[in-house]
Amino acid sequence: MTERNEYKELTWQGLWKNNPGLVQLLGLCPLLAVTTTLTNALGLGVATLLVLVCSNATVSLIRHLVPKEVRIPIFVLIIAAFVTCVQLIMNAYTFGLYQSLGIFLPLIVTNCAIIGRAEAYASKNPIKQASFDGFMMGLGFMLVLAALGAIREILGQGTLFDGADLLLGDWASVLRIEVFHFDSKFLLAILPPGAFIAMGFLIAAKNAIDAKLEKKQAKQTETKTIERVRVNFDA
Amino acid sequence: MSFWIASSPHNHIQGATPKIMRLVILATLPAIIAQCYFFGWGNLIQIAIAVSVALLSEMVFLAIRDKNIKAQITDGSAILTGLLLGLSVPSMAPWWITVIGSIFAICVVKQLYGGLGFNLFNPAMAAYVLLLVSFPLQMTSWQPANELLTQSLSFLDHLWLVFTGFTGDGYSAEQIRMNIDGITMATPLDTLKTDLTLGLTVFESFEKPVFGDFIGLGWEWVNVGFLLGGLFLIYKKAIDWVIPASFLFGLFFFSFMSYSISPDSSASTLFHWLSGGTMLAAFFILTDPVSAATSRKGRIFFALMAALIVFLIRKFGGYPDAIAFSVLLCNMSVPLIDQYTRPRTYGHQRGE
Numbered sequence: 001m002t003e004r005n006e007y008k009e010l011t012w013q014g015l016w017k018n019n020p021g022l023v024q025l026l027g028l029c030p031l032l033a034v035t036t037t038l039t040n041a042l043g044l045g046v047a048t049l050l051v052l053v054c055s056n057a058t059v060s061l062i063r064h065l066v067p068k069e070v071r072i073p074i075f076v077l078i079i080a081a082f083v084t085c086v087q088l089i090m091n092a093y094t095f096g097l098y099q100s101l102g103i104f105l106p107l108i109v110t111n112c113a114i115i116g117r118a119e120a121y122a123s124k125n126p127i128k129q130a131s132f133d134g135f136m137m138g139l140g141f142m143l144v145l146a147a148l149g150a151i152r153e154i155l156g157q158g159t160l161f162d163g164a165d166l167l168l169g170d171w172a173s174v175l176r177i178e179v180f181h182f183d184s185k186f187l188l189a190i191l192p193p194g195a196f197i198a199m200g201f202l203i204a205a206k207n208a209i210d211a212k213l214e215k216k217q218a219k220q221t222e223t224k225t226i227e228r229v230r231v232n233f234d235a
Numbered sequence: 236m237s238f239w240i241a242s243s244p245h246n247h248i249q250g251a252t253p254k255i256m257r258l259v260i261l262a263t264l265p266a267i268i269a270q271c272y273f274f275g276w277g278n279l280i281q282i283a284i285a286v287s288v289a290l291l292s293e294m295v296f297l298a299i300r301d302k303n304i305k306a307q308i309t310d311g312s313a314i315l316t317g318l319l320l321g322l323s324v325p326s327m328a329p330w331w332i333t334v335i336g337s338i339f340a341i342c343v344v345k346q347l348y349g350g351l352g353f354n355l356f357n358p359a360m361a362a363y364v365l366l367l368v369s370f371p372l373q374m375t376s377w378q379p380a381n382e383l384l385t386q387s388l389s390f391l392d393h394l395w396l397v398f399t400g401f402t403g404d405g406y407s408a409e410q411i412r413m414n415i416d417g418i419t420m421a422t423p424l425d426t427l428k429t430d431l432t433l434g435l436t437v438f439e440s441f442e443k444p445v446f447g448d449f450i451g452l453g454w455e456w457v458n459v460g461f462l463l464g465g466l467f468l469i470y471k472k473a474i475d476w477v478i479p480a481s482f483l484f485g486l487f488f489f490s491f492m493s494y495s496i497s498p499d500s501s502a503s504t505l506f507h508w509l510s511g512g513t514m515l516a517a518f519f520i521l522t523d524p525v526s527a528a529t530s531r532k533g534r535i536f537f538a539l540m541a542a543l544i545v546f547l548i549r550k551f552g553g554y555p556d557a558i559a560f561s562v563l564l565c566n567m568s569v570p571l572i573d574q575y576t577r578p579r580t581y582g583h584q585r586g587e
Contacts, residue, residue, distance in 0.1 A: 184370055184372060184373065185369075186369050186370075187368060187369045187370070187371070188365055188368050188369040189369075191368065193368070197343075
């Protein structure tokens, strides 16, 4: 496989076919707990993305030095180090978001999507591909987080980008969009069961799109290749 | 000529589902009449909204799924779901509450799981829980019985109240629920719960007008209506008597135990039986043939568990009534119950 094809494949795998949120269903705990607003979801998504890229790069860099028997604790140590960095950075620069993400920021250490990538891809591939894989997987995870956050925020509060200034600085408070206004909030969308239901719908939508694509492809190949069938009655 | 050998069952009953559904719908009549008599027209309006939205969403969903619309609409299951939801939402709740509930019950709880016969949860109760969790304020706006109201409400007043939030004279639901002293009146279960936290005894709390002469003005008769309907269903063999009997026995057992330990802070069994949605649950909700346990032993366990959860939440929980929550929790455990209460097949020994 040429290098370019490999990058294309990694992008396709990370964003769609093997998406950590929708297909592998990894890291469900932060995915469901934090996505009450789009801002929270983006904050956690960016943090996970950073950790994933850095840990994949580091794991790939030291892949020849690490003995196979103790690789898991070493991976966890590397991930924990990067999570601590990200946590300190967020504590310093986006304190409001740091507070609203709470325990789920340090819990990125236990996000199986990250250790899964370190084990399955980064520990076997060169640094360039490994960082690219981390980036794409992180991006896929972030997109799912953002989609879920947006759905839940619109249904629950009727807004988008509520509290964006926590993530991006004071200028971002103009980003807040009031999609519609209700007298009473739709609390279920904000509560955990709403997250599960919305996630179910997202996965169902992805599967429906896949089924449709497959059908289309099957039709195309059917019309393209006309084979002559020979029936031999003697055989 | 050839012999055609049919396999069992040999005795067919044609169209069993629509017939049972019609019977169950018929059996809710006494309770509907009681609700109308004591609480005015509100619940008829809610039932009308719920049934029509349920039918509409069932039709739309069946059309999307390419199913036989006529056969599945005429079996009456969507009507029954709408009816049960309309019976259980507060009569002064705004119209969109009932609409959201009916759509959720039919589209998500029933059709997304595969339609009638595949739904894991009771659609009406799952929709009720959705509404109760999402809109606590609107879902607790129960109307006090007619004779406690400071102003009388006509049919049009109820209609305006449901669709605009105000009666013809401009009173909101909150104002209608106030008594002459300007204090909001709650349901008997809610009143008792609040009074017990305030340090009153059950006996002192029962002096309040919400309880009437017996154990809940209006509510007792609504429950008696459900009881009558349920007995009719048992007589017609539309439902199994085991579930209601064990549910009511369970509630009796737990409430009697707590009553004998501390009579001042526990309501009597009769209060538990005849308030809230006890009889509705016993005869119309828990007996749902799809989401209940299947074997007899399993059904006894299922109903006793429902009774325990209802009692625990009513006595110690945060909500005044717990029918919907307990039904959902029991529905969830039905596969497990069925797994461990399989009846012995004929010719096999136990444990083989």
